[in-house]
Amino acid sequence: MLERAASQASTSGRENSQGYEISAPSGEPIQACQRPPNRVMRINDQRVYRRADQEMVGLAGGRPVYSIDYFTTVVTPRYLTALREEFRIPDDVDLVVPGENDIPSRLPPGYITLSVEYFRDGLCLPFHHYLRQALHRLNVAPAQLNANTYRILISCFILWTKHFAAELPFRAFQNLYKMNSAPSSSGFYYFQGFKGTFITGCPDSDKQFKHLWFYAGGRWLHGHLPYNDVPPSERVPLVFRRGYVWTRAPHIQEMTLAKVEALRELSDPERNQQGLLSRSSLEEHS
Known part of the structure; x- marks a missing residue:
């Protein structure tokens, strides 16, 4: 069963759940007081057991098993209410706390x-819209990317737009980065x-995002169109799948390549994600 986030819940204070201390989204990062409990699931009548702090790769009953499925979430309705208010998430986007038996890779339709x-x-x-196009090209569901991938995608977009007054071509991004599958985390890239x-x-390690998962529904993809009416090139995959991995930079025009090299010559502070990332920066290009 899914528990819909309470729209009028209080956003102040902290709430303890499964050994975690939860602060408001603008507060201090969540600190783990103890390891989450072991996760036992039954998939296709097969009992699957794994500690929540370990990674899992393989199949259960012929179906993929993803490492994130062994991480219980500590998100509560109060926390999602605070998230909606701080990040100005519209009311027609549903924020849902998963039920006890829900797992990240298998979710309700839509x-x-x-x-x-x-x-x-x-x-x-x-x-x-750039993230819609990028996730479509990467062929992955949003939760298959770790936190740093979003920092990189959005920072590159803002940096390119700032210097060249144009949107970052995907093939230009592919000349800056390659995408790999995480060897110890099944389903992650x-x-x-x-x-x-x-x-x-970008932080060297940021694994707490795996304990902060929830479901989103409604108009999460496009503010004015239902999912099936969104252009095919901007439809974000809904289910976990094999992503598009590349290990070589594709050919691009000489002018575009010159722009890529010009950005590489910028100083480290100019390419720092903390200075590039902000909601106002994204809204300028929405």
Whole structure:
């Protein structure tokens, strides 16, 4: 059963759940007081057991098992209410707390799995049109990307637009980063720079986003169109799947390549994600 977030819940104070201390989205990061409990699931009549702090790769009953499915969420209705208010999420976007038996990779029709951490990394709802196009090209559901991938995607878009007054071509992004599948986290993907670190200031490790997942429904993809009416090139995958992985930079026009190299010559502070990411920056290009 899904528990819909209470629209009038209080946003102040902290709420403890499963050993975690939860602050408002604008407050301090969540601190784990203890490890989450072991997760036991039954998939296709097969009992699947794994500690919640371990990764899992493989199949259960012929169906994929993803590592994030073994992480219980600590998100509550009060927390989602605070998230809606701070990040100005419209009322026609549903924010839903998963039920006890729900898992991130299998969700109700029309819903997606998101993490609270994505919003701190620049995500907004409804999805920015560039993110819609990028996730469609990457062929992954939103929750298959870790927090740093959103920092990188959005920072690159803003940096390119700021310097060239045009939107970042996807093939130009592919000359900056390659996408790999995470070897120890089934179903997850991450970006790696072709010539070292391009977007600077990203944390080396940020795993708490796996404990902050919830469901989003309604007009989460496009503010004015239902999912099936959104152009095919902007339809974000709803279910977990095999992503589009590339290990070589594709050919691009010389003028575009020159712009890519010009951005690489910028100083580290100019390419720092903390200075690039803000809701106002995204709204300027919506």
